[in-house]
Amino acid sequence: MSKKNIISTPNAPAAIGPYSQAVQHGDTIYVSGQLPLNPETKEMDDDVSVQTEQSMNNIKAILKEAGSSMEQVVRCGIFVTDLADFAAINDMYASFFTGNYPARATVQVAALPLGAKVEIDAIAMA
Numbered sequence: 001m002s003k004k005n006i007i008s009t010p011n012a013p014a015a016i017g018p019y020s021q022a023v024q025h026g027d028t029i030y031v032s033g034q035l036p037l038n039p040e041t042k043e044m045d046d047d048v049s050v051q052t053e054q055s056m057n058n059i060k061a062i063l064k065e066a067g068s069s070m071e072q073v074v075r076c077g078i079f080v081t082d083l084a085d086f087a088a089i090n091d092m093y094a095s096f097f098t099g100n101y102p103a104r105a106t107v108q109v110a111a112l113p114l115g116a117k118v119e120i121d122a123i124a125m126a
Helices: 048-065 083-094
Strands: 004-007 023-024 028-034 074-079 105-106 116-126
Touching: 004 074, 023 048, 028 048, 048 074, 048 083, 048 116, 083 105, 083 116
Parallel strands: 074 105
Antiparallel strands: 004 023, 023 028, 028 116, 074 116
């Protein structure tokens, strides 16, 4: 039985609670929900497109650390505080893939940590 491997990189924001940036088990990488925090400044932009881009860049950095890539993503979950932002989020999200998009769920939530407008998680192949 394979054990879980904790993935951590300074190129994505550190966890703000008792969780790992990502966990690899076998050939699967589970990336925790990524808030749109800039890993260098620990700040987030107010614009939802910029927030989406930062969340996706955080996922990309974590996958790179794990030896994977965005092309290996099989599923994402997107959590938004306002579905009226769906089109802007969708446009930025799509720019991170070259077709053959992963499966996805998008849900509106009452609130996200640190006042974020979007949070994105991912499951990828190693």
